[in-house]
Amino acid sequence: MVNTTIKTTKSQEVFAAAQNLMPGGVSSPVRAFKSVGGQPIVFDHVKGAYIWDVDGNQYIDYVGTWGPAICGHAHPEVIAALHEALEKGTSFGAPSVLENVLAEMVIDAVPSIEMVRFVNSGTEACMGVLRLMRAFTNREKIIKFEGCYHGHADAFLVKAGSGVATLGLPDSPGVPKSATSTTLTAPFNDLESVKALFEENRDEIAGIILEPVVGNAGFIAPDAGFLEGLRELTHEYGALLVFDEVMTGFRIAYGGAQEKFGVTPDLTTLGKVIGGGLPVGAYGGRRDIMSMVAPAGPVYQAGTLSGNPLAMTAGIKTLELLQKPGTYEYLDRITKKLADGLLQIAKETGHAVCGGQISAMFGLFFTSGPVHNYEDAKKSDTAKFGRFHRGMLEHGVYLAPSQFEAGFTSFAHTEEDIDQTLAVARDVMSSL
Numbered sequence: 001m002v003n004t005t006i007k008t009t010k011s012q013e014v015f016a017a018a019q020n021l022m023p024g025g026v027s028s029p030v031r032a033f034k035s036v037g038g039q040p041i042v043f044d045h046v047k048g049a050y051i052w053d054v055d056g057n058q059y060i061d062y063v064g065t066w067g068p069a070i071c072g073h074a075h076p077e078v079i080a081a082l083h084e085a086l087e088k089g090t091s092f093g094a095p096s097v098l099e100n101v102l103a104e105m106v107i108d109a110v111p112s113i114e115m116v117r118f119v120n121s122g123t124e125a126c127m128g129v130l131r132l133m134r135a136f137t138n139r140e141k142i143i144k145f146e147g148c149y150h151g152h153a154d155a156f157l158v159k160a161g162s163g164v165a166t167l168g169l170p171d172s173p174g175v176p177k178s179a180t181s182t183t184l185t186a187p188f189n190d191l192e193s194v195k196a197l198f199e200e201n202r203d204e205i206a207g208i209i210l211e212p213v214v215g216n217a218g219f220i221a222p223d224a225g226f227l228e229g230l231r232e233l234t235h236e237y238g239a240l241l242v243f244d245e246v247m248t249g250f251r252i253a254y255g256g257a258q259e260k261f262g263v264t265p266d267l268t269t270l271g272k273v274i275g276g277g278l279p280v281g282a283y284g285g286r287r288d289i290m291s292m293v294a295p296a297g298p299v300y301q302a303g304t305l306s307g308n309p310l311a312m313t314a315g316i317k318t319l320e321l322l323q324k325p326g327t328y329e330y331l332d333r334i335t336k337k338l339a340d341g342l343l344q345i346a347k348e349t350g351h352a353v354c355g356g357q358i359s360a361m362f363g364l365f366f367t368s369g370p371v372h373n374y375e376d377a378k379k380s381d382t383a384k385f386g387r388f389h390r391g392m393l394e395h396g397v398y399l400a401p402s403q404f405e406a407g408f409t410s411f412a413h414t415e416e417d418i419d420q421t422l423a424v425a426r427d428v429m430s431s432l
């Protein structure tokens, strides 16, 4: 083994105390490690590609605070910009120049976005976009895909991914039937099912929302023609197409999955990377649709901390860093090396594994695959994934603690980090 097995005494103490203070000891469910076994690691600080726990152990990190850390954690330029911004105050609750700067950067980068509204999280962005798509079309039904996750608003908690998939919860108690009766679902990558839903619900469907590359059911790429097919169907049936690019925005490419695949939706939601590690979300799209958002139009949505100067500053600096030539080529190269390496090691050590990567997003499933949708993903040997996860963790590699979450790299990850990760994976897979 590359590293010796870690001691996590303090982590265990802190997490034990947390159990009495917060439900499950966490602020967000997947972090509790319920599906991989063992206890979560309690962290102390982060830098670049690494995180350190409260016991002083160092890990190579492929969670990246669930996506935002594409420049590596605590990038010195982001931290310096934040220090400067901090001196001017943490929140204005009023317009600032910084909002204009980030808005222009987002509009320039993302093909579908002509106007943007900043909010505080991906969940908020998807809630806002849902109201807007219904208002614009004057229709109530929406189509989402099984295993896709669009935050925890009531209407989206139907066959959802992320923590809902990880914990095996069907559809959450507390969500009124009336809130989900207009949510239709289809398997990802299945255009025929989508067409059938449009036929059965003529003139009733406001639009389709999807993760163009799924990250919340594990990593699942769109089949050739799938995104194009959805674009055609939405045009045909007078519905809107919404890409939830909270994970893929500025990660799959600078302009997101829509740039990468050349399919332009009507509306887009963003989060994670555009906040550079601070709480941010955004939704944007066609000017005629966005003009309906209050106060320009009648569709209400608001937020005390929306567009706050710290989040805007971290976002601006992060996007500036991503504009450096060669960034996405580098991200793709190291992530491909990682994903290909893991698949090769699995093959050589006799495990049925499939997976892949696009740019700085990757995943592998413990099933022979192929995985085109959530039903396929659920065929994974999750107990084996749990043992793999634990083995990697105990030897200094931090992966998302769920078979149903994508992995993330950053441009702080070096070739040596990838080599070290693969060396650990070879040892762990050999002993699974």
Ligand code: HOZ
Residues within 6 Å of the ligand: 028, 029, 030, 031, 066, 162, 163, 216, 405
């Ligand atoms: N939406 C994230 C996972 N897909 C959140 C997980 C977390 O922060 O614990």
